[in-house]
Amino acid sequence: MVRLLRPCCRLLLPNLSCRSHHNDSAKGKRLLLSRLYQPRNIWEEQSSHLESKSNERTSKSHKLMIRAGLIQSSSPGCFHFLPYTVRSIEKLIRLIDKEMHGIGGQKVDLTSLHPADLWRQSGRWDLMGKELFRLVDRHNQDYCLGPTHEEVVTHLVSSGGSIYHKQLPLLLYQITRKFRDEPRPCFGLIRSREFYMKDMYTFDATEEAAFQTYNEVCQAYSNIFSALGLNFVKVQADTGNIGGKISHEFQLPATIGEDRLLVCQGCGFSANVETLQPGERDCPSCKEKLTETKGIEIGHTFYLGTKYSHIFNATCYDSQAKPFVAEMGCYGIGVSRLLAASLEVLSTEDDIHWPGLIAPYQVCLIPPKKGSKESEAALVAESLYDEIIHSVCGLRGEIVLDDRNNLTIGKRVKEAQMMGYPFVVVVGRKALENPPVFEVRSHNAGEVQFLSREGLIDFLKTVQVI
Amino acid sequence: MVRLLRPCCRLLLPNLSCRSHHNDSAKGKRLLLSRLYQPRNIWEEQSSHLESKSNERTSKSHKLMIRAGLIQSSSPGCFHFLPYTVRSIEKLIRLIDKEMHGIGGQKVDLTSLHPADLWRQSGRWDLMGKELFRLVDRHNQDYCLGPTHEEVVTHLVSSGGSIYHKQLPLLLYQITRKFRDEPRPCFGLIRSREFYMKDMYTFDATEEAAFQTYNEVCQAYSNIFSALGLNFVKVQADTGNIGGKISHEFQLPATIGEDRLLVCQGCGFSANVETLQPGERDCPSCKEKLTETKGIEIGHTFYLGTKYSHIFNATCYDSQAKPFVAEMGCYGIGVSRLLAASLEVLSTEDDIHWPGLIAPYQVCLIPPKKGSKESEAALVAESLYDEIIHSVCGLRGEIVLDDRNNLTIGKRVKEAQMMGYPFVVVVGRKALENPPVFEVRSHNAGEVQFLSREGLIDFLKTVQVI
Numbered sequence: 001m002v003r004l005l006r007p008c009c010r011l012l013l014p015n016l017s018c019r020s021h022h023n024d025s026a027k028g029k030r031l032l033l034s035r036l037y038q039p040r041n042i043w044e045e046q047s048s049h050l051e052s053k054s055n056e057r058t059s060k061s062h063k064l065m066i067r068a069g070l071i072q073s074s075s076p077g078c079f080h081f082l083p084y085t086v087r088s089i090e091k092l093i094r095l096i097d098k099e100m101h102g103i104g105g106q107k108v109d110l111t112s113l114h115p116a117d118l119w120r121q122s123g124r125w126d127l128m129g130k131e132l133f134r135l136v137d138r139h140n141q142d143y144c145l146g147p148t149h150e151e152v153v154t155h156l157v158s159s160g161g162s163i164y165h166k167q168l169p170l171l172l173y174q175i176t177r178k179f180r181d182e183p184r185p186c187f188g189l190i191r192s193r194e195f196y197m198k199d200m201y202t203f204d205a206t207e208e209a210a211f212q213t214y215n216e217v218c219q220a221y222s223n224i225f226s227a228l229g230l231n232f233v234k235v236q237a238d239t240g241n242i243g244g245k246i247s248h249e250f251q252l253p254a255t256i257g258e259d260r261l262l263v264c265q266g267c268g269f270s271a272n273v274e275t276l277q278p279g280e281r282d283c284p285s286c287k288e289k290l291t292e293t294k295g296i297e298i299g300h301t302f303y304l305g306t307k308y309s310h311i312f313n314a315t316c317y318d319s320q321a322k323p324f325v326a327e328m329g330c331y332g333i334g335v336s337r338l339l340a341a342s343l344e345v346l347s348t349e350d351d352i353h354w355p356g357l358i359a360p361y362q363v364c365l366i367p368p369k370k371g372s373k374e375s376e377a378a379l380v381a382e383s384l385y386d387e388i389i390h391s392v393c394g395l396r397g398e399i400v401l402d403d404r405n406n407l408t409i410g411k412r413v414k415e416a417q418m419m420g421y422p423f424v425v426v427v428g429r430k431a432l433e434n435p436p437v438f439e440v441r442s443h444n445a446g447e448v449q450f451l452s453r454e455g456l457i458d459f460l461k462t463v464q465v466i
Numbered sequence: 467m468v469r470l471l472r473p474c475c476r477l478l479l480p481n482l483s484c485r486s487h488h489n490d491s492a493k494g495k496r497l498l499l500s501r502l503y504q505p506r507n508i509w510e511e512q513s514s515h516l517e518s519k520s521n522e523r524t525s526k527s528h529k530l531m532i533r534a535g536l537i538q539s540s541s542p543g544c545f546h547f548l549p550y551t552v553r554s555i556e557k558l559i560r561l562i563d564k565e566m567h568g569i570g571g572q573k574v575d576l577t578s579l580h581p582a583d584l585w586r587q588s589g590r591w592d593l594m595g596k597e598l599f600r601l602v603d604r605h606n607q608d609y610c611l612g613p614t615h616e617e618v619v620t621h622l623v624s625s626g627g628s629i630y631h632k633q634l635p636l637l638l639y640q641i642t643r644k645f646r647d648e649p650r651p652c653f654g655l656i657r658s659r660e661f662y663m664k665d666m667y668t669f670d671a672t673e674e675a676a677f678q679t680y681n682e683v684c685q686a687y688s689n690i691f692s693a694l695g696l697n698f699v700k701v702q703a704d705t706g707n708i709g710g711k712i713s714h715e716f717q718l719p720a721t722i723g724e725d726r727l728l729v730c731q732g733c734g735f736s737a738n739v740e741t742l743q744p745g746e747r748d749c750p751s752c753k754e755k756l757t758e759t760k761g762i763e764i765g766h767t768f769y770l771g772t773k774y775s776h777i778f779n780a781t782c783y784d785s786q787a788k789p790f791v792a793e794m795g796c797y798g799i800g801v802s803r804l805l806a807a808s809l810e811v812l813s814t815e816d817d818i819h820w821p822g823l824i825a826p827y828q829v830c831l832i833p834p835k836k837g838s839k840e841s842e843a844a845l846v847a848e849s850l851y852d853e854i855i856h857s858v859c860g861l862r863g864e865i866v867l868d869d870r871n872n873l874t875i876g877k878r879v880k881e882a883q884m885m886g887y888p889f890v891v892v893v894g895r896k897a898l899e900n901p902p903v904f905e906v907r908s909h910n911a912g913e914v915q916f917l918s919r920e921g922l923i924d925f926l927k928t929v930q931v932i
Contacts, residue, residue, distance in 0.1 A: 039626030074577040081575035109547035135601040160505030
């Protein structure tokens, strides 16, 4: 046994100055498109039968994500995430983590199985009706699958002992899978039954402090959506079955949106139509006419007051050690929905456009077709690939080499545009000139440039990655 | 609306050369221990009532994790992960991702809700009995919560279109929450009902190629466990209800282990006792006497053959475009179990010892007590903190400043040891000498050194982080 149990002294990650999740390329391995798992026949055959298989209402992003092999349906409103989507979601999570840490958020990971008793205590066991997925375990205990975690987190904080003033505001958040038995799942990841949500719960000693926390979280949300280049609207919203005193939604205007918004061009007032009097079309602030638009909800914030902290007895102490029932807020971003909604508003009917920062891969490099006049530029393409990952540290693991050299450059460029790589570098005839010239297509900007090797490297150094 | 919809031009992550998930500190903010959420009263009151509340059998790691505020029980066998645990698990996931990418693994994320039909097709809907959590949706459709994903992934690959030889071997994996209604959950995260598992599924054209893939995955598993400094044993194992032809388990020898292993000191043969004839105690290879030990299973590999690919018709094509039913393998690492099992074998009864690489924070820096003789060293401590995160890029976000300066250094050192920070830096009386000297306690090595400022910085540059 002694020989088997020898610990290992292998050194890990010697290159500390450039940590990366995807450092295959750093080892000299090239990421080959032909190796990537992506149900390609769907793309080639345009197989619309797959799209119409279920009775779900579809949308542009839904169709594009199916066609491009980004997701695959498992059951109504439940989708497998395929490799491109996983990469994008992981980047989105890093962006969210960064902003949540920036405001002092601490990450937890709460169970998906919720004991029914907690939901009975809040009264939502009955209130949620069929939207809760319910089950019993082998001992006949009732559980639900968490669609949101107000009950669970408040119980956690309450049973974990007192919160002292130095810990306030306490901001706990998680990014986990949530479950909701939607009556009519539709639009792929936009309205699904199993989805990723970032949910944050905040605890403060006073209403005033809770408001400040509320505003800080809203600002962090704005930062996230802005970093994705999204044109969002923040509207006053209804508190629904979550409860509480104040609520806002972050909405992406879109024709498929299921929320109706009223926005004032004059003073910037904006509201979900649910919060206004029926028929009200004048701005409550400046009396201008309100404009109606539809929106996809991508974030929702609630100032809860003491609704849950009272039920579960979550107490915190101010600087004089005086106990208070905690003032709470809760805040959600539909993570997988945000991804799909971004594609919905940014893409064309044929081409995916990712928010640049969270594109699965930043660059697709296309070498010449085998047997073509420019075929000897293939070696140039490979050495260019290696030079980029050597010189542009941030792009390691971010460059796909489209090695399917039985296809023309034109066909592969078209596919690359459909997949939405933010940058496509074509190594074609001009790469054989002296000095070589490369075609660089910036997908989101809709620009084409011809750059020297050095120019290309300098250009790629400006690409933002997360 | 126009004014509201202005996109933002905020620059993200200007410091590309040092990407980090936790870059609070990079902004000059210090990580203060008093701000961290950790149910501290549990620790102070030693409250054993919390440990014995349920009827679950406990273990050293279970008790330590509860006492230190790393996890909290939600229901039998279900635990909330609190911030320290989330950080550790995220590091473990990065380590696993790195090794999986190294062998060409592609990450997917499959649904937790599995349609019953897939499990009926494989015959495991009945076979799994009460271990499956089952539920029905609002349309009375049967589902289970995935404890493992052979059915789902094989169906995915089969319905996603043909796999071409250039894509082979195809290695798909995920790191997601799994559900298993254990008859007797125990030992905290070691045998729980809701847990994180890394599961990989591989597809090859021939048995020979599948064996090669099998060996590569096993090697990656060994790399992961070795990187954690664990003394593991790889034993031949039973295939259980997963099925297949060959199977190995990766086991951590431990007194609480529920698997019985027989190991040959002579030739290195080792096996789960289930795979041998009852009463067999001689090594089948060299006839030496076998030694029995108990183990905690942390990884399991299966060469499945065509069991699932045959049922779900998963076909792949060799280089001559000849179709084959795919030869499959499946591979699991219990991620949350691996974390707990590591603590189980590395810790003492009182002090947590993390595998250094995945400790939640690498360094705890302890300034002097307020009002003590050395209290003016407090400023030295703060400037030291700032210098470290400035000079040692890899440690950004990894250093906690124990700002509870109402407590003695001794008390905080004791707590830091209990929490298992790999490195504790004490800024005490010697820090006021000229030049200043710092006490550095290496928890896992059990060493204490006294270092100059430069010596300390150089020492910390050698700390491995992921």
